[in-house]
Amino acid sequence: MAEHPTGTDPIPEPEPAAAPAPDPSPGWSLPSRLVLAAAAAVLIAATAWHLGTVFLAIAPSNTLSQEYSSAIDAHVYPEFEQNWQLFAPNPLQDNIAVEVRVQTLAPDGATPESGWIDLTAQDIAAIHDNPVPSHVDQNLLRRAWDYYASWHNQSDGTPIDPGGPMSQEYLERIALQRLGRDWQGNPISEVQFRTATTPVTGPAWTGAPSTARTTYALLDWWLVTGDDYQGLGR
Amino acid sequence: MTATARAAWAAFTERANAEYQAAVVRIGFALCFGGFLLREWPDRRVLYGDRSPWSFGLAQQMLASNHAFSVLLWSDSRWWFEGVYTASIVVSALLLLGWRTRTTSVLFMVCVLSIQNRSVLVGDGGDNVVHLMAIYLAFTRCGRVWSLDARRRLLHPEQADGGRTGVALWSAVGVLLAWAQFSGIAKLGMLAWGLYSWSTVFWGFWLLGGLWWLLGRRAESVRPGEPRALMDTLGDMLHNCAMLVIAVEVCFIYATAGWYKIQGSLWQGGSALYYPLHLDYFDPWPGLSHLLASHPVPVFLITYGTVMVQVSFPFLVFNRRIKNVLLVLMMIEHAAIAVTLGLPFFSLAMISADAVFLPTGFLQRVGARLSRANAASRSGPPTSGARQRLCRPPAESRRVMPRGR
Numbered sequence: 001m002a003e004h005p006t007g008t009d010p011i012p013e014p015e016p017a018a019a020p021a022p023d024p025s026p027g028w029s030l031p032s033r034l035v036l037a038a039a040a041a042v043l044i045a046a047t048a049w050h051l052g053t054v055f056l057a058i059a060p061s062n063t064l065s066q067e068y069s070s071a072i073d074a075h076v077y078p079e080f081e082q083n084w085q086l087f088a089p090n091p092l093q094d095n096i097a098v099e100v101r102v103q104t105l106a107p108d109g110a111t112p113e114s115g116w117i118d119l120t121a122q123d124i125a126a127i128h129d130n131p132v133p134s135h136v137d138q139n140l141l142r143r144a145w146d147y148y149a150s151w152h153n154q155s156d157g158t159p160i161d162p163g164g165p166m167s168q169e170y171l172e173r174i175a176l177q178r179l180g181r182d183w184q185g186n187p188i189s190e191v192q193f194r195t196a197t198t199p200v201t202g203p204a205w206t207g208a209p210s211t212a213r214t215t216y217a218l219l220d221w222w223l224v225t226g227d228d229y230q231g232l233g234r
Numbered sequence: 235m236t237a238t239a240r241a242a243w244a245a246f247t248e249r250a251n252a253e254y255q256a257a258v259v260r261i262g263f264a265l266c267f268g269g270f271l272l273r274e275w276p277d278r279r280v281l282y283g284d285r286s287p288w289s290f291g292l293a294q295q296m297l298a299s300n301h302a303f304s305v306l307l308w309s310d311s312r313w314w315f316e317g318v319y320t321a322s323i324v325v326s327a328l329l330l331l332g333w334r335t336r337t338t339s340v341l342f343m344v345c346v347l348s349i350q351n352r353s354v355l356v357g358d359g360g361d362n363v364v365h366l367m368a369i370y371l372a373f374t375r376c377g378r379v380w381s382l383d384a385r386r387r388l389l390h391p392e393q394a395d396g397g398r399t400g401v402a403l404w405s406a407v408g409v410l411l412a413w414a415q416f417s418g419i420a421k422l423g424m425l426a427w428g429l430y431s432w433s434t435v436f437w438g439f440w441l442l443g444g445l446w447w448l449l450g451r452r453a454e455s456v457r458p459g460e461p462r463a464l465m466d467t468l469g470d471m472l473h474n475c476a477m478l479v480i481a482v483e484v485c486f487i488y489a490t491a492g493w494y495k496i497q498g499s500l501w502q503g504g505s506a507l508y509y510p511l512h513l514d515y516f517d518p519w520p521g522l523s524h525l526l527a528s529h530p531v532p533v534f535l536i537t538y539g540t541v542m543v544q545v546s547f548p549f550l551v552f553n554r555r556i557k558n559v560l561l562v563l564m565m566i567e568h569a570a571i572a573v574t575l576g577l578p579f580f581s582l583a584m585i586s587a588d589a590v591f592l593p594t595g596f597l598q599r600v601g602a603r604l605s606r607a608n609a610a611s612r613s614g615p616p617t618s619g620a621r622q623r624l625c626r627p628p629a630e631s632r633r634v635m636p637r638g639r
Contacts, residue, residue, distance in 0.1 A: 032464050036247060039468050047475045051482050058490045078302040079347065079369060082362055084490035089498030091509040124514045133518060133576045135356045136277040140287070142515055143355050162299065166292055170355070173287035177280070200512040203505050205530045233285045 054080055097121065097196040098145050100175045103221065104186035114183050116194065119175060144171050145195070157219065172222055177232040193219045250470040252477045253378040254597040255590045259480060260339070260376035261330055262586025263367050266360075267346055268326030270579045271319065282306065282352045283315040293352055298422050303432055304351035305344065305414075308421050318348055332381020334396075337403055340439055343372040360580030363587055366483060372439075373476035375469065380601060395450045404443055411436055477590070484587045485548035488564075492544030501541055504534040510575060518576035526574060540567065551591055558596075564588050 028036065056065040057076040065072060097120035103113050119141055126137040148171050151163030159165055175191055182188065195217045202208025245251060271278075279285035286293075290310040297307055306318055322345035329338045346368035350361055357365075377383035386393060396404070415425050415433065425433050442465070449462040500506040510516055511523040527533055543563055550556045565585050572581035 028464075029460060032460060035464060036467065039471060040247065043471055043475045047479060050479060054483070054486065058486060078300040078351070080366065082366065082486075084359070084487045085494045086359055086491050087506065087510055088491060088494035088501070089496075090500045091498075091506050092513060093500075093509050095512075095514045097514075120514070124517075127515065127518050127576055128520075130518050130576065131573070132273055132578050134274060134277050135281055135358075136274075138515055138576065139356045139358055140281070143358075144287075147355055162295070166295060170288055170292060173289065177285075177287050200509050203508045203527070203530065203533065206503070206505055231284055231289055232287065233279075 049075070050080075054082070058082060058084060093200050095198045095200065096142075096145065097198070098141055098171075099194050099196060100179070101192050102179060102183050102188045102224075103190040103192075104183050105189045106186050111189070112184070112186065117179070118196075119178060122178070141174055144174055168222070169228075172224070172228060173232060176224065176228055177234060180234045181229065188224050190221045190223055192221045246474055247467055247471055250375045250378060250473045252590070252594070253375065254380070254594050254601070255592060256371075256374045256376040256473070256477060257332070257378065257380040258589040258592065258597060259367065259586055260332070260335070260371055260374075261380065262582065262589055263364055263371065264326045264330035264342065266579055266582040266586060267342070267364050267368070268323055268330060269582070270364075271323045271326065271349075273579075278319050279312075279315070281356050282319065282349050284310065284312045286353055288353045288355060294422070296354070297351065301423070302347070302351040302354070303344075303424050304348040305420075305424075306348050306352040307424075308419050318345070321345065322349055332377040332383050334400070334403055335375075335377025335381060335383055336439075336443060337407060339372045339374070339376055340436070341407075343368045358577070358580060360577065360583045363487070363580075363583040367480065367583075367587060370476050370480045370483070373472055374480075375473040395447055400447070404440070404447070408440055408444075411440060480587070480590050481551075484590060485551065487584075487587070488544045488547040492541055492547070495541050496545065501537060504537050505530070507533045507537045507540070516575040516577065519574065523574050536567075539563070543567075554593070557591060558593065561588055561591055 053072045053075045056062075056068070056072050057080075059065060097118055099116040099118050099120070101114045101116050103111050106112055123137045123141055127133045130137075144167070147163065148167040151160050151167045152158065153160065159168065171193065172191060175193070176188070179188065179191075196214050197217070198214045199212045201210055201212045204210065250256075274281055280287070284290075290307075293304075293307060296302075297304060306315060308314070325338055325341045325345050329335065329342045346364060350357055350365055386397075390397070393400075414420050415437075425431075425436075427433050446462065446465050446469075449459065449465060452459065495501045495506070498506065500509065508527045511527040517523055543560055547560055547564075550560055565588055568581040568584045568588070572578040
């Protein structure tokens, strides 16, 4: 591959005794050769830069990626963003169901509440026996919840800017699109979310317990206004 | 220069490598994205349009901060959306067929970015692969073989410059681009000028395309002149870089997926496979996946096998024989994921990406067999060689290097 450094290699590589090797690029005029050489340098540098920054962006955080994080991010985000930690380091071990209930405003001034409506169960029902599940059923609510969770403090549930308020609006609109404006004839005035997290019971042969306990996490009531329905077709 | 370096320089500058692989990747991703758009047709407005819970305003907020590109953010009119969605299906079909791939591959990139970036939160790993490959494909010569372009070059060598349709298409795209650039419809600075901007990419492609045609006009003699040959060579070099990036990207995907898995206790314990097969969102056939996860031996073998294949892939691609075995294993695993986890488009995207490593000889044999079968089904025994020649790069119409100047 590389030329032998004379210092380490006692036997110099024999040069072909015959006529000198043919020019690698016969026929190109000098300006063309200069263009080719410049283009090659630019292309090789750009390719190396792209692959290098993408590698550092997907590698575990390390000294290089920390040192050059702004340069890396500037190139990789948003269009080359990627995450290949698919089922890694460990696959997800919980089934998270997003449930919602509503408070309505009755004509007599009462505020009747609905029971918990399992939105995730609707997704699962649409996925069952479906060889080509839609993103509407497989990703929309699931990833909206991930988005909400990643933009809220895990300890006290307070939103983090700027994604916090956006994720709340998104989640609320997903529920409102499915529920419509009314529940049992009365207009919806508030919604409340909770998640029901059920761990996957491990394989029997690992000695994992065969039953799992579902744990619930409750969010605050959110006010619903007419604006929240904008464009939802409801 | 040593012989190896000289050979590498020649491979880089004297030809567009991996034409068949580029064609397979093109066909695979066009099929994947076009098929996805058709599948989501009933829900398109909820996912990417005026009915989306991820409202136009939310999308604006996100794109204003991350500067992603999407023509769907240029207008919140329903018909703008319907037009872009429908055009994306048409562009995917055209790219699949290999019609005017220099232009359609760029349009395909615009369509993929526009639709995905409108509602990035409804995407998954499959969308991510399509997103990256759509960008890379725009820089390749992905229509050299197995395409209407190749057919046209063979049947109408006199139209090597694109003919009248080529000029019309180039003009139409130019008008469209000028309108987008100067009418003020492009929002959020998506077409703002700058060296490192989308404007540079789009105008660059367009101007170079025009220059290439012009140079062909000027030297309309028997042999194209040197500037034209130089441009062809530069295009080949760009293609070679893009194909390298595609190949390395596939290695990145497997390397990251594998290396992070090694650190996971469940993958080490040999039972990781059990868990995805019990996640409600990825379980269209509970009977099947629970059966698959019911015995420790297959679960262990697939769990360990997955990690081994993913981790070793970037190193073993250099070994021809082992590489082909790995490719078969990966494609089988992805086909199985398509069914058991209900992720057909993710799987098709990964199989299309894997295909960049398929051996040329294999692809040529498949192509020849397909065209023979096609010819036989149309007109009895294959009497004309023209159809089979479509599978080979038309040597007679390739550029001629100006030698001995």
